[in-house]
């Protein structure tokens with residue numbers, strides 16, 4: 091038997107933050123493609139597990155870091171390798187910055203992991219490990235299989251399920267742009283349904299496809315067939331997913347989504363003005379009437395979470411107030427507001443780095459912390475602006491109005507919303523109020539100190 095340790099490295103314990111806790115799937119999928127003579131154990135630092143590299147015993151360690159977890163991965167790998175343990179890593183960050191990663195890992199797996207993984211293991215066993223492996227993102231998913239759910243930590247509140255991979259668009263800020271040969275592909279229905287069967291006892295499931303509806307008639311037809319199969323299986327859970335605003339144009343699709351249990355869609359508004367949308371190449375949103383799109387989803391009793399990015403170059407000092415007005419007009423159920431973040435390997439990162447405005451302080455490259463140099467805001471200003479926008483929607487009267495709407499219209503949606511966001515935001519607000527009365531937050535070894543001037547990661 092070969093001892094394989096898998097690690098999600100993180101300096102942040104996400105169970106203490108505002109982030110919705112839905113499970114990562116990368117290593118669970120990779121584990122499905124690992125031969126039986128490997129004994130796999132998985133440590134997940136997102137949910138509070140701590141890896142002690144000085145004592146860890148394994149023949150091979152496989153990391154799956156995202157950008158804010160990469161320095162933690164490097165720290166662990168440096169120590170493990172000094173003890174003679176082979177360390178490898180995959181994921182978007184190492185795909186983008188392979189040379190940086192190879193200073194700390196024995197090998198990197200760029201792109202989609204399942205394909206090259208078996209080859210890497212064969213090479214490892216034969217003692218001929220290469221430095222770079224690469225998995226294209228346009229290969230068939232027919233043999234993907236389901237993720238190994240037995241390896242997912244029980245602390246995750248919501249299980250994630252993927253029904254497709256990839257997205258055909260090219261938004262300049264999106265981490266997906268680091269993967270070459272990228273293509274939208276549906277996972278075979280039988281595989282998806284077997285995976286939904288595994289999580290059927292949960293009340294809420296998060297579908298973490300990059301873009302659930304895909305693109306083009308063929309993809310949409312495939313979605314409809316999948317949804318009909320889900321309806322026939324009569325799953326009891328509610329689910330939410332993320333997709334583009336064009337979903338609002340297809341009433342048959344929305345009807346099927348509702349009947350299959352969908353109660354919330356994260357719609358990528360990103361920005362409400364054309365200049366900003368063009369700036370980030372979000373062309374599919376140009377000319378979209380957001381209030382009309384939201385009405386269409388509400389007509390089908392599906393709630394709308396409007397995802398917005400704050401801090402594009404086109405966003406001047408008046409933008410936060412304008413955004414509040416426009417979000418109210420659109421009448422989405424609530425917004426999620428992220429700060430413009432430059433992930434390495436994206437067109438946005440390349441541009442901002444040339445302009446001296448991107449950050450390589452990876453620990454702080456998160457969507458809830460300011461990391462780039464904004465054109466019109468200082469870091470303190472943008473953090474305040476984000477809090478103002480969120481407070482405009484997460485206050486008693488605004489929340490009561492939404493609750494009243496769904497009480498009259500469709501109560502099933504309330505449960506989902508209360509679980510998924512109001513609870514997080516309300517508890518975050520209480521924490522912030524408490525903190526105002528107390529001294530500033532101190533650094534803890536398991537929770538990074540927020541950047542100067544930031545009293546909350548919210």
Ligand code: B12
Pocket residue numbers: 100101102103104109110111112113114115116117119120136152153154155156157158159178179180181182183199201202203204207250252264265298299300433434455456457458459
């Ligand atoms: C579930 C999830 C979470 C979970 C778990 C974290 C995780 N990384 O999965 C939680 C809720 C904790 C979380 C939190 C955050 N997340 Co998150 N999350 C996701 C989400 C929705 C799904 C991840 C997933 O399972 N994907 C499916 C798998 C199959 O794809 P994959 O991860 O790319 O893995 C494939 C390849 O990359 C490769 N691969 C990856 N790892 C490995 C390892 C090996 C050994 C091999 C062989 C291959 C391999 O093979 C895999 C299979 O093909 C993604 C968006 C998305 N749809 O991917 C964002 C995403 C990963 N999150 C992101 C971010 C920024 C965050 C936060 C920092 C949010 C914030 N507040 O700013 C926090 C904090 C995380 C932290 N502690 O550092 C970014 C990361 C960007 C980047 N460049 O790193 C993403 C991409 C979303 C986005 N666009 O902003 N998140």
Ligand code: SF4
Pocket residue numbers: 257258259260261264265266300301334358
């Ligand atoms: S539509 Fe969404 S998933 Fe697709 S490229 Fe743009 S941001 Fe990324």
